[in-house]
Amino acid sequence: MPDKPSRRDGRRRDQLRALRITPGWQPSAEGSALIEMGHTVVLCAASVEEQAPAWRRGRGAGWVTAEYDMLPRATASRRARDREAGRIASRSQEIQRLIGRSLRAATDLPALGERTVHLDCDVLQADGGTRTAAITGAYVALRQALAGLVNDGKIGRIPLRCAVAAVSVGLRDGSLLLDLDYAEDAAADADFNIVLTDAGDVVEIQATAEGAPFGRERVGEALALAARGMEPLFAAQRAARR
Amino acid sequence: MPDKPSRRDGRRRDQLRALRITPGWQPSAEGSALIEMGHTVVLCAASVEEQAPAWRRGRGAGWVTAEYDMLPRATASRRARDREAGRIASRSQEIQRLIGRSLRAATDLPALGERTVHLDCDVLQADGGTRTAAITGAYVALRQALAGLVNDGKIGRIPLRCAVAAVSVGLRDGSLLLDLDYAEDAAADADFNIVLTDAGDVVEIQATAEGAPFGRERVGEALALAARGMEPLFAAQRAARR
Amino acid sequence: MPDKPSRRDGRRRDQLRALRITPGWQPSAEGSALIEMGHTVVLCAASVEEQAPAWRRGRGAGWVTAEYDMLPRATASRRARDREAGRIASRSQEIQRLIGRSLRAATDLPALGERTVHLDCDVLQADGGTRTAAITGAYVALRQALAGLVNDGKIGRIPLRCAVAAVSVGLRDGSLLLDLDYAEDAAADADFNIVLTDAGDVVEIQATAEGAPFGRERVGEALALAARGMEPLFAAQRAARR
Amino acid sequence: MPDKPSRRDGRRRDQLRALRITPGWQPSAEGSALIEMGHTVVLCAASVEEQAPAWRRGRGAGWVTAEYDMLPRATASRRARDREAGRIASRSQEIQRLIGRSLRAATDLPALGERTVHLDCDVLQADGGTRTAAITGAYVALRQALAGLVNDGKIGRIPLRCAVAAVSVGLRDGSLLLDLDYAEDAAADADFNIVLTDAGDVVEIQATAEGAPFGRERVGEALALAARGMEPLFAAQRAARR
Amino acid sequence: MPDKPSRRDGRRRDQLRALRITPGWQPSAEGSALIEMGHTVVLCAASVEEQAPAWRRGRGAGWVTAEYDMLPRATASRRARDREAGRIASRSQEIQRLIGRSLRAATDLPALGERTVHLDCDVLQADGGTRTAAITGAYVALRQALAGLVNDGKIGRIPLRCAVAAVSVGLRDGSLLLDLDYAEDAAADADFNIVLTDAGDVVEIQATAEGAPFGRERVGEALALAARGMEPLFAAQRAARR
């Protein structure tokens, strides 16, 4: 993979967009973080409920769940609110299930105890990669909320087994690009969403051929690119702990 | 009304909370403003659609409509999203109808032409006075969007007849207080929401006895307090024009 | 305000339409009243439930709540039922919240005990002023239901602190008119809905500029007109007690 | 069938309850009738729309459709409105389909022309037999609306082929009873709803064993009882024409 | 009734279509049956829940309830799923209420004990007579599930009082035809759905004039035709017991 700039915004193929994580942005929540990746901005909040969901009670373990939504004018043209249709958009459903699974994979649910953590990920501005930004930001909000439980003496240690973060990779004209913005995503031949731990292990990978099906070897290459490219995300998550 | 501090946060009875309006906060929209009044934060976006609503077409006039919602964790405890219930909360319905009426009162609808402006007011943090902050902020977003139409040569002048802003007034232990925060609002005996023009005329007034009914003369006093107290709001709206 | 007739139907500016209240119209209910104001006809029923709403239990106090709806052919053209859309019309939501607040303001909720009174206000014919007629009629149904609780020995006295009634006032061509019918309402420059106690105190006031914003002094004038004009409503409520 | 009184309210087995039909009760509608059968009261309105339903257009024929609902406090205990659940109660669905089919059977749809008549049947008080009262009353409202079309010169004659009316029959302890009230209905072993023309022909019959299945010969007996017992219904429909 | 073939498919007027019942088709259910009548195919499943419905608890008796639905492409043109509209089609509501009533009539609910049996009737292919096929097949599924309860020692005997089956009868050009297929049903002047016990008693009869109202004597004739024609249905139900 060459190092020379090759993208509309001057980034190298393996370069993330400008990243900023502001922890505690929504002070009414037990945990929160505003994550900005380029022009994508997601507000993540963690709310702790002192009981497990009804269907999990009595097992001595907790649960982590997520909701994902977008403000109507986060996008270039206005999008109607889900409440108008009386149902959650299927794309949002799919994304929030992914966020929930990803963060549960990082959490030691028995150590959390019979509690539920609700992760609300609301996209304030959308320029591609909102689901991966939401995962990276939700981890910060989750950790802040869990640290609060430790501070309050409710649990003895932060019940996390690893950090998780996520990034997109795209395939275009035979090349793999890290962290697509909206215009790049719309033009990609294939789209990968990759969720890894800070040890480089796989939490989730979803790859879809948008145009022609692609060779199986591409999957391993995309994983390697993501693993290398996500280092700054884990560093920013650590910096947000203070 | 005495000038000595008499409120939990040290404000005088006729004093607004700290105010900041950031125009253009959501750059994907034709107009936008983030309004902060104390700990209340509302993001207002204006979207221009190049046609009137179906039921208004062919009259040569435009329309202004509003939607109001709150992020789940804008409040001290988490509130479920409307989409879960499949219906808009009745409180939100009532508020967004008020916002829409208020901004239409300021707009020269025939001069707008057959267009619809959608005003999205999303509460990011709630500490009382979200509906009045939304009206004040929505005016800034609306003006920015209309100025854009003038810049694009679509209309010859900004089709606004006046500025509108809003504030709450509360009655407590016989005294009227300007711009209640959440704790003050919860303890008030009566609650006024007042929408005025920058000429001091009435766009809308809603007054409700939360406890005992109150004397009719209170209504005039509350209007006078609001008219005086709203000066900084109109000044901040003007400053946001740049 | 001159006394000479100045309205399409020959009424003076400060004159109510023909009024009739028939208590006990719906005998299956604990309380009921059919109220007719001109061609507006609303059936009000009060149902007593022997527990407080779930969110109020254990406080030793009761609750009063209202629902408002309209038969499809109460109006000049047929209007689809809310159940078709699967959601309550936002106008109805707003009105039923107003009715509930108004009647709660009259009720001594602790003296009611842990009970809920449901007030159903169904418009059988609509010619303007349905929300104010509903409030005036609902008071009669509520009082009848509460008197029944006394008769049954469940409570010692009727837990009402005052009577409440409501009327609309309109501003047209600079003049204020009492109790608008539909045609007058459609032509008004501003519209006031005023809920008062029989002592003349304010329970709720809502004023909206339909056309141009109006001077603040108009609010006090409208209140005075309503206070004077509502005497026959309180008299009819008293006559309905028998 | 003996003539001596045998029922709680002193009626003979083949005797209808007290019947009153008030045509034109809801003057805003093209046709309307309030029908009272004992303590059952149903308001029927007919609304004419000057086009056929979308799925019937271009066939040169009209359509008749019905909706059925009940006020929340028409019954001894309060029943939640359908709009709360966001769906029409299945019992109401079934009844309104029956009303629609019954009135279409009486109507000459091609002679009606490409129009839709909406029949709204709203139960104000319910004491058994609401669906059959609705059919009998809806016929009066329909005829009034159709006569209006003739008066307006839109059609040359009233496009009805016959009158239709309906009544219930119940089987109890081996005897058949005409026109059940609520208490009789709840105690019946089988329940018949019978819709006939004024010529005595069958439009619809529904018979259900509530308890044990019953002999086939009962069906013919119930039809004969209904045919004889419905004479006063057709007479009242004719009297309501004036 | 002549014996010579008189129908498009060569059947005699009193002849059923080719019938096959395959019990146990859906092995995950406590009881199931695939019923084929000509080209109509319905899959019926019985599920036993070890409690009565909430509104029936504490009476020492059970309940039987049914749901009816159709695969989108069971019919000649594709039909949208009910979940798209968010409500059950009114036709399906009506049919599933009929199925539930019919099977409850056959069941000794006190002997069933505080259990609920859910009968799911899903039409895989539709060629007329789906509701009657569903009743006939649901009986087989129900009996299999109840026999399972006996085998498991939960109840001492199968709590059924009789067998029930159903068939349609149509009136066309003055003749009555047994077991209509879709084309015959569409052309019929009147349509009967008849549910009988194996002793020939009536569980339910519904008769509707699709065209002109018909003579009352037709009802008895249709019942007699159905009673004679349903023998093979009861025989197939018995054969399915093995």
Place this chain on the structure above:
Amino acid sequence: MPDKPSRRDGRRRDQLRALRITPGWQPSAEGSALIEMGHTVVLCAASVEEQAPAWRRGRGAGWVTAEYDMLPRATASRRARDREAGRIASRSQEIQRLIGRSLRAATDLPALGERTVHLDCDVLQADGGTRTAAITGAYVALRQALAGLVNDGKIGRIPLRCAVAAVSVGLRDGSLLLDLDYAEDAAADADFNIVLTDAGDVVEIQATAEGAPFGRERVGEALALAARGMEPLFAAQRAARR
């Protein structure tokens, strides 16, 4: 990967379950197939609509879309129908989006012309792998429907670029297993759903760590296992063409 049997049902790690595809099972549809993989049974139907979806019109290209649902008693315990909740289960949403994307990847949409093919995948019995079976079966139904368009002379050739099929792979105790049944799936540490073309290229891959995150090299191994194991699926698809 050893060849000796290592699974509860005696299968080798790389062995599919018993497979049967019955094309044309639902004759009312343009294309259909019943696919059985072990105890999983899915009925797939293809319906051709002679226009593109509204949002795609005028581009000269077609569309392929899918719906996925499950009969209530396809599973060991009964599951409520989506229509009860008035919304599509989020799991079904996610699966039907996957099916639609997968089949579109195989289709030459411009060559299809402005048509929509609806693929209905209804699970009659569920024992794991329902989404992958649905993709494999939907391809057969789609091809049959497209061949019908060629037969009818509407298009010149079958607009498919390749065949697609799908299979699951699971990771358990460090080993990868092909085509999990329900019990294996519930016990797996990670779950892969892999959609490939008959040329071995990737259409979609989704991999989720259900327990601990797993090494990145596993993804390539799972792809290789799927590619090898899917040969019989493509063979069965070809055999179903006849």
